Amino acid sequence: MSVLVGTDACSLAGLQGVGNSGLDSVPRLAVSGALGLALLSVAMLVFYVGHMTNAIRFDTIMRTVACRCRTVLARDHPLVVEDGSDPDAADATAIPERAMTLAAPDDRYLQDVDAGRLASLLAPGGLRMRLLPPVGTTWSRGSRSQRCGARMAEHHPTPPSKRSPTRSCCSRSVFQSSTLVSISGI
Amino acid sequence: MPASAIVLALALGASLSRVHVAPGSLLDQVAFKGSEADARQLLAVVTGTMITVNSLVFALTIATLQIASNTPRAFCARFCATPVLSW
Numbered sequence: 001m002s003v004l005v006g007t008d009a010c011s012l013a014g015l016q017g018v019g020n021s022g023l024d025s026v027p028r029l030a031v032s033g034a035l036g037l038a039l040l041s042v043a044m045l046v047f048y049v050g051h052m053t054n055a056i057r058f059d060t061i062m063r064t065v066a067c068r069c070r071t072v073l074a075r076d077h078p079l080v081v082e083d084g085s086d087p088d089a090a091d092a093t094a095i096p097e098r099a100m101t102l103a104a105p106d107d108r109y110l111q112d113v114d115a116g117r118l119a120s121l122l123a124p125g126g127l128r129m130r131l132l133p134p135v136g137t138t139w140s141r142g143s144r145s146q147r148c149g150a151r152m153a154e155h156h157p158t159p160p161s162k163r164s165p166t167r168s169c170c171s172r173s174v175f176q177s178s179t180l181v182s183i184s185g186i
Numbered sequence: 187m188p189a190s191a192i193v194l195a196l197a198l199g200a201s202l203s204r205v206h207v208a209p210g211s212l213l214d215q216v217a218f219k220g221s222e223a224d225a226r227q228l229l230a231v232v233t234g235t236m237i238t239v240n241s242l243v244f245a246l247t248i249a250t251l252q253i254a255s256n257t258p259r260a261f262c263a264r265f266c267a268t269p270v271l272s273w
Contacts, residue, residue, distance in 0.1 A: 002191035004243060008236040009192045013199025015229040018222060026225045027203035028217035034199070035218070038232050045239060052250045 003044045007037035 014030030054060055122129055207213045218225060 001240075001243060001247075002188045004236060004240050005188045006191035006195035008233060008240065009195035010199040011229045011233040011236065013196045014203055015226065015233060017200065017203025018226045018229065026218065026220070026222050027205075028207050028219070028225075029205050029213065030199050030202035031218035031220075031225045031228060032216055033202050034229055034232050037195075038236070041236065041239065045243065048243060049246065052246060056250055056253050 001048075003037065004041050007034065007041045010034050010037055 010030070011034040014027050014034050017027040017030055118129060205213075207217045218228075220228070
């Protein structure tokens with residue numbers, strides 16, 4: 001915005017100087033400067049449009065919220081574990097052995113789950129799948145979407161997270177892995 | 187910020203208008219070489235174009251703010267609908 005209005009003002013100032021300049025009748029440098037600013041304005045306009053379209057994306061806003069949430073939690077609820085381990089790193093759900101975590105390849109929204117097709121794909125291999133995020137959840141790239149492995153627990157809706165008296169973390173769902181936080185007892 | 191940019195640009199334009207470019211100098215190679223009428227027309231075109239672009243940017247900003255103002259409601263609905271989110 002500053003570049004745009006600055007270009008406008010510079011052009012006006014140069015325009016006012018045409019014919020009124022002391023030594024030259026043409027303010028050659030002012031015209032060149034206005035042209036340079038005009039080119040810069042085009043670049044800034046493209047950047048601005050890209051920035052604004054990216055800023056109002058839901059994924060970007062969610063990432064910002066998650067980042068600020070982590071900052072507030074780290075500031076107001078510092079870790080008090082004696083052994084230095086991070087309780088947020090632990091998953092609230094039990095992970096069976098030989099289970100494999102599938103990470104989201106990109107920013108996605110879970111719109112639908114074809115349970116019948118999933119079951120038909122998993123049944124021949126004796127596999128079972130536990131769906132971690134509920135339908136309607138959005139998650140960022142790299143967050144864990146589901147786990148599959150042999151002899152896993154029955155498919156069931158997302159269980160309630162375990163909550164400690166002070167602080168607990170549920171690592172499945174909206175935000176990046178190990179970032180979704182539930183607080184109780186505060 | 188835009189207000190200070192306006193002041194700076196006005197000062198820059200006024201000062202550049204008073205700079206004499208010596209023939210054969212380095213500035214002479216990058217300076218505008220048209221006539222007085224060309225310079226007046228060019229600056230008028232740049233000024234008019236910039237005003238139009240400024241209007242576009244203002245409109246885009248207002249539209250973006252309008253869209254962003256509805257975002258917290260979407261957040262609340264999504265947070266409440268997600269069972270693992272609670273605090």
